[in-house]
Amino acid sequence: MTVELTLNGRPVRAQVEADDSLYTLLRALGVRSVKCGCETSSCGLCTVHLDGQPVLSCSVPAPRCAGRAVTTLEGLQSEARLLGECLADEGAEQCGFCASGLIMNALALARENPSATDEEIDAYLAGNLCRCSGYVGQRRAIRRYLSRIASGEGRA
């Protein structure tokens, strides 16, 4: 079946199978930031925004995305750059495998709750698993990011 959607602000038309996931569709469209870790809705690596809300692309049926707006890390480069800097400054990552999903979810957190407390950061990001960092550095990086955007930095 044919699906028309908006991908990172641009209209896209694609052929999908009935049982394709949004993840499969995005990879077929050449989106490389989106990765699949578990394929069981458990790890958060495949996070993208659907109509502005973070979802697990490995589990969203591709046919359901018709007429919707999908945003991936490629579409949020300016916001992501500042967060990337904060992750680096805080030594928040080792292998970086989890980064794309973490960044997508953290950017959504920053929009939804820019004054999030540590507890709220932890709760919001609980579904983004990381095998290396121990999470503490990630929390520090997100706190740093939130305070930098609060002071007016990072606006596109």
Next chain:
Amino acid sequence: MASFSEYVFPETIEEAYALNQKRSSVIVAGNMWLRMCGLRKKTAIDLSRLGLDGITEEGDAFTLGAMATLRDLETHPALAREYGGAFGEALSPIVGTQFRRTATVGGSVYSRFGFSDVSALLLALDARVLLHARGETPLRDYQREPWDRDVVLGVRIPKGRRAAARSVRLCSTDLPLLVCAASLGPDGLRLALGARPGRAMIVAEGLPADADEAAFAAIARDVPLGGNRRASEDYRRRVAPVLMARAAAAVRGEERA
């Protein structure tokens, strides 16, 4: 992975129901569980365009549409106010925010999982399941029935009770080893257990609000519990009265930890 050869968006509930009567069809809600279960079906019936995602407050009850997500429930201000934050407390340990933004209440209720946090809380609130063909039925009965081909339209929960839930997990975001949801209303304290590991069930009703640890220990001795890879029966039997006491203390407003 589940596989289908056609993906259909019915325009009415009648159409969804009619399609679902065929053994070759399956309903797709949040798709979180379905996609993992290896089913091979001809037709996937998508419920997402039928307006089933509302949460409405009418008179002495709330109606949760089948396609309302766990995140919708968890963040709904009127639900939080009415039930003392129980939805947030019970649902926030389930995987992560992205997950809960698409997993639905209908998929959870229909599936009657042996590990459900969702059903335990809804049982404690004495929810009723709204089914397209059959009409309204108490969740406590539905929980004991085999899976059928009716369509869950939503869940109705009466107002007037405070609720709380406590669970134990080996690590955060994992499935629970045991869940206890409690609610307190004019008719006393009601307790439901989930992840027994069988389907969630009500284990006590009409208990005095100040029921003590001896009462919980007595209930836990007779509750049907079992062992599985996650926890032994003995472990669950020891943990059950502790969770009951904690959930009861929370609905009494004594502690929220």
